[in-house]
Amino acid sequence: xxxSTISKNNNIQTVIDILAQQLGEKLKTGxxxxxxxxxxxxxxxxxxxxxxxxxxxxADIQAVVxxxxxxxxxxxxxxxxxxxxxxxxxxxxGISIDMGQMNQILQVNPEDMDCVVQPGVTxxxxxxxxxxxGLFFPIDPGANATIGGMTATRASGTNAVRYGTMRxxxxxxxxxxxxxxxxxxxxxxRKSSAGYDLTxxxxxxxxxxxxxxxxxxxxxxxxxxxxSGVCPFPTVEAASQAVIAxxxxxxxMARIELxxxxxxxxxxxxxxxxxxxxxxxxxxxxxxxxxxxxxxxxFTEIAEDFGGSEPQFSTVLEDRxxxxxxxxxxxxxxxxxxxxTKVIGTDACVPISRFSECITESQKDIEELGLxxxxxxxxxxxxxxxxxxxxxxxxxxxxxxxxxxSRLNKRAIAMEGTCTGEHGVGQGKQKYLxxxxxxSVEFMRMIKQTFDPDNIMNPGKIFSLTE
Amino acid sequence: xxxSTISKNNNIQTVIDILAQQLGEKLKTGxxxxxxxxxxxxxxxxxxxxxxxxxxxxADIQAVVxxxxxxxxxxxxxxxxxxxxxxxxxxxxGISIDMGQMNQILQVNPEDMDCVVQPGVTxxxxxxxxxxxGLFFPIDPGANATIGGMTATRASGTNAVRYGTMRxxxxxxxxxxxxxxxxxxxxxxRKSSAGYDLTxxxxxxxxxxxxxxxxxxxxxxxxxxxxSGVCPFPTVEAASQAVIAxxxxxxxMARIELxxxxxxxxxxxxxxxxxxxxxxxxxxxxxxxxxxxxxxxxFTEIAEDFGGSEPQFSTVLEDRxxxxxxxxxxxxxxxxxxxxTKVIGTDACVPISRFSECITESQKDIEELGLxxxxxxxxxxxxxxxxxxxxxxxxxxxxxxxxxxSRLNKRAIAMEGTCTGEHGVGQGKQKYLxxxxxxSVEFMRMIKQTFDPDNIMNPGKIFSLTE
Numbered sequence: 001x002x003x004s005t006i007s008k009n010n011n012i013q014t015v016i017d018i019l020a021q022q023l024g025e026k027l028k029t030g031x032x033x034x035x036x037x038x039x040x041x042x043x044x045x046x047x048x049x050x051x052x053x054x055x056x057x058x059a060d061i062q063a064v065v066x067x068x069x070x071x072x073x074x075x076x077x078x079x080x081x082x083x084x085x086x087x088x089x090x091x092x093x094g095i096s097i098d099m100g101q102m103n104q105i106l107q108v109n110p111e112d113m114d115c116v117v118q119p120g121v122t123x124x125x126x127x128x129x130x131x132x133x134g135l136f137f138p139i140d141p142g143a144n145a146t147i148g149g150m151t152a153t154r155a156s157g158t159n160a161v162r163y164g165t166m167r168x169x170x171x172x173x174x175x176x177x178x179x180x181x182x183x184x185x186x187x188x189x190r191k192s193s194a195g196y197d198l199t200x201x202x203x204x205x206x207x208x209x210x211x212x213x214x215x216x217x218x219x220x221x222x223x224x225x226x227x228s229g230v231c232p233f234p235t236v237e238a239a240s241q242a243v244i245a246x247x248x249x250x251x252x253m254a255r256i257e258l259x260x261x262x263x264x265x266x267x268x269x270x271x272x273x274x275x276x277x278x279x280x281x282x283x284x285x286x287x288x289x290x291x292x293x294x295x296x297x298x299f300t301e302i303a304e305d306f307g308g309s310e311p312q313f314s315t316v317l318e319d320r321x322x323x324x325x326x327x328x329x330x331x332x333x334x335x336x337x338x339x340x341t342k343v344i345g346t347d348a349c350v351p352i353s354r355f356s357e358c359i360t361e362s363q364k365d366i367e368e369l370g371l372x373x374x375x376x377x378x379x380x381x382x383x384x385x386x387x388x389x390x391x392x393x394x395x396x397x398x399x400x401x402x403x404x405x406s407r408l409n410k411r412a413i414a415m416e417g418t419c420t421g422e423h424g425v426g427q428g429k430q431k432y433l434x435x436x437x438x439x440s441v442e443f444m445r446m447i448k449q450t451f452d453p454d455n456i457m458n459p460g461k462i463f464s465l466t467e
Numbered sequence: 468x469x470x471s472t473i474s475k476n477n478n479i480q481t482v483i484d485i486l487a488q489q490l491g492e493k494l495k496t497g498x499x500x501x502x503x504x505x506x507x508x509x510x511x512x513x514x515x516x517x518x519x520x521x522x523x524x525x526a527d528i529q530a531v532v533x534x535x536x537x538x539x540x541x542x543x544x545x546x547x548x549x550x551x552x553x554x555x556x557x558x559x560x561g562i563s564i565d566m567g568q569m570n571q572i573l574q575v576n577p578e579d580m581d582c583v584v585q586p587g588v589t590x591x592x593x594x595x596x597x598x599x600x601g602l603f604f605p606i607d608p609g610a611n612a613t614i615g616g617m618t619a620t621r622a623s624g625t626n627a628v629r630y631g632t633m634r635x636x637x638x639x640x641x642x643x644x645x646x647x648x649x650x651x652x653x654x655x656x657r658k659s660s661a662g663y664d665l666t667x668x669x670x671x672x673x674x675x676x677x678x679x680x681x682x683x684x685x686x687x688x689x690x691x692x693x694x695s696g697v698c699p700f701p702t703v704e705a706a707s708q709a710v711i712a713x714x715x716x717x718x719x720m721a722r723i724e725l726x727x728x729x730x731x732x733x734x735x736x737x738x739x740x741x742x743x744x745x746x747x748x749x750x751x752x753x754x755x756x757x758x759x760x761x762x763x764x765x766f767t768e769i770a771e772d773f774g775g776s777e778p779q780f781s782t783v784l785e786d787r788x789x790x791x792x793x794x795x796x797x798x799x800x801x802x803x804x805x806x807x808t809k810v811i812g813t814d815a816c817v818p819i820s821r822f823s824e825c826i827t828e829s830q831k832d833i834e835e836l837g838l839x840x841x842x843x844x845x846x847x848x849x850x851x852x853x854x855x856x857x858x859x860x861x862x863x864x865x866x867x868x869x870x871x872x873s874r875l876n877k878r879a880i881a882m883e884g885t886c887t888g889e890h891g892v893g894q895g896k897q898k899y900l901x902x903x904x905x906x907s908v909e910f911m912r913m914i915k916q917t918f919d920p921d922n923i924m925n926p927g928k929i930f931s932l933t934e
Binding site: 085109110111112113114134135149153154155156160163165167168177181182183184185186187188189190191193194195196197198201202203204205207220221223224232244247248249250252269288290291301350352353356381382383384412413416417418419420421422423424425429436438439440441442443446448449450451462463 | 554575576578579580581601602620621622623627631632634635642649650651652653654655656659660661662663664665667668670671672687688689690714715716717719754755757758761788802816817818819820827848849850879880881883884885886887888889890891896899903904905906907908910911913915916917918929930934
């Protein structure tokens with residue numbers, strides 16, 4: 001067989017024909033299904049796969065990888081499509097593998113506080129399932145993403161400040177690699193020095209090195225008590241200083257989130273709240289009654305030192321939800337704040353000493369560029385999101401939004417931070433990755449090329465191989 | 468130049484001549500210095516490098532890498548030589564780079580709770596330096612190892628149960644790679660989704676992918692209060708069940724170590740103590756006064772449930788040291804327990820549900836094989852060390868020790884654990900790595916070969932490339 005003489009399209013049709021024969025109704029080529037598997041939450045146009053396979057077993061994944069490898073056709077793993085940098089787009093066509101039916105929880109080991117799940121399990125599904133065990137899986141990126149998608153993008157979210165990110169909470173993965181072999185990256189021990197850390201290599205690889213078939217996760221004890229709090233500050237700077245002091249004191253915050261004044265305004269309108277329109281910290285403490293009480297007292301003293309208002313606290317679920325409503329509804333509030341606009345969420349992460357400076361300068365950019373945006377931050381990690389509300393019919397706004405994102409990323413990098421704290425590189429952040437890590441990207445490409453010489457696994461993501 | 472026609476020894480002499488000219492007195496070829504840089508704490512014979520370079524700058528490292536790369540001569544990075552699996556041996560000769568003078572602390576960023584150090588900084592030196600900042604670096608593998616060595620072996624130790632291992636505490640590394648380029652694997656942000664996790668790839672790579680020039684570490688707040696405790700149990704099983712319950716309750720133990728009855732006996736003799744000769748947990752709690760009080764109360768209840776004795780506790784430094792003396796002196800106590808023997812420490816790590824079974828069966832092996840050994844465990848992680856006391860003049864003991872190590876590793880792997888929780892693979896655990904991870908090792912080799920095609924970086928470690 002000489003692939004090089006067959007055009008790419010011919011190959012794709014061959015692959016579709018073979019897979020249709022092998023997988024029957026699991027393979028779909030309808031326009032609307034292909035569109036659903038290429039939508040993105042970015043400004044990048046949807047790029048449709050040629051077909052979608054709804055896999056429901058390792059064998060299905062194996063079949064897709066084998067056939068695609070033989071004909072050098074791209075494979076794009078798909079969870080629920082909540083990623084924010086165009087990860088599920090198919091710029092070179094190919095087969096999207098929908099993992100939605102790979103949703104079995106294969107093992108829960110309560111004594112070991114771990115579990116093994118298929119990649120299509122969603123985090124809410126997992127926590128629902130775990131409820132009676134006294135354990136939970138903490139990583140919470142907001143959307144009800146799949147564990148596979150969260151692993152692929154090295155996701156984190158509101159409580160990474162205490163529980164870490166997917167990097168710290170994935171024990172091992174089983175992966176079908178581009179050469180068709182299934183490997184297990186580690187055993188179930190909680191720590192290991194057994195050779196190169198392949199687990200961490202696959203966490204955050206954005207589908208470019210293989211397709212997960214199962215993922216082993218660390219679980220954590222459900223806290224005895226949860227205390228939620230809200231505390232407005234006069235400035236982002238003051239709130240940031242309070243966050244730094246809180247963490248330096250060793251208060252083990254479960255969540256410490258910052259909303260800027262504009263976001264509070266949007267949330268007041270959307271959720272009919274009357275929060276002071278100031279930069280505000282949303283807090284959560286996990287522990288025993290004594291622990292959360294003493295932690296909240298310490299935090300209150302710190303907040304006062306930095307000019308914060310008296311925090312409001314509650315341990316009662318209903319009141320906790322009310323206190324945190326502005327945070328929970330932040331995305332929807334931003335959306336409705338400026339109707340008929342597209343919301344683009346872009347993330348950056350800096351050392352916390354530069355956090356308030358980075359946000360404040362970014363807010364100035366928004367003003368200078370005539371844009372509308374809100375800011376929501378995982379303040380404890382120095383990680384923040386700008387939610388740009390873009391009138392896509394205005395060429396100026398579209399152009400200025402791109403300019404904003406460029407300035408944001410370059411500023412974060414100049415402050416020794418990163419162009420992406422938790423969303424991944426995908427299609428949107430490739431040029432900033434090069435600025436951030438320079439020569440290191442060449443070593444990433446070397447790994448990609450040695451694992452996937454024909455570049456069939458989610459091509460066009462993280463970095464370009466053709467430049 | 469055609470290297471293949473020049474014998475390896477000729478190349479080495481050429482490299483030594485060039486480096487002697489470039490580096491002068493920093494290069495040493497004396498027998499005793501070469502011996503000091505190849506001693507191992509294993510049964511493997513010392514394998515001497517041809518020369519040792521005492522590097523004191525990035526430029527020195529760059530010079531060694533450039534010249535060795537040109538002549539395809541091995542490079543063996545050397546910290547203080549406390550590794551336990553033969554990592555500093557030079558099975559193919561070459562140049563050992565002694566990092567002892569690369570011992571500058573380059574940055575401490577208290578607000579960001581991180582620091583940047585040269586690889587030759589030791590952990591005690593770092594913590595001494597940090598004392599006035601209110602921060603500390605928690606990873607404690609026992610020996611006063613270098614940060615470079617700890618990074619290379621993905622070390623951990625007594626308080627990994629709370630603070631994680633080097634995997635979780637290295638933010639980024641600067642490395643000179645075999646092609647002579649210096650790369651930085653990440654910026655200083657506390658989390659990142661910026662491409663493949665090269666940081667984690669270099670952590671635990673055992674010097675096989677490059678030579679570190681600097682390492683950025685997370686720091687932690689010095690706890691407000693430290694409470695130490697000791698609690699004997701009737702059996703290893705009972706102690707293990709108490710550990711599992713403690714962790715499931717969410718008690719954030721800083722240290723929870725197990726010594727077996729034989730180790731307690733050795734420690735009583737060596738340190739003139741009168742601890743009950745039973746499996747015993749050594750505990751440490753970090754937090755505010757209220758936190759450690761409530762945690763110690765909870766632990767006491769749990770210990771009682773599983774038949775443990777009333778724990779002894781103290782917050783006073785002198786008493787804490789006394790309580791923990793048996794643990795602190797464990798290695799020296801084992802050594803003196805059977806004079807004129809060699810102590811070989813070997814580690815394995817299993818899911819905690821299998822921990823007591825794994826230790827108990829291993830103790831039976833020791834008895835059956837007519838060996839003498841003590842057991843010391845990082846119980847919270849399911850990680851334990853057998854300290855074999857081997858009369859190296861007895862062929863039977865030497866043979867049976869090898870048999871023991873083989874059984875131990877295979878047992879740990881069969882229990883879904885690992886042949887090395889924290890010591891690394893080095894020379895000693897290569898065949899077990901293959902058993903543990905199978906096909907995955909092939910992917911490690913692929914990474915090695917693409918980064919280091921001439922296999923100059925610490926050859927003969929982790930895996931063989933020639934089989």
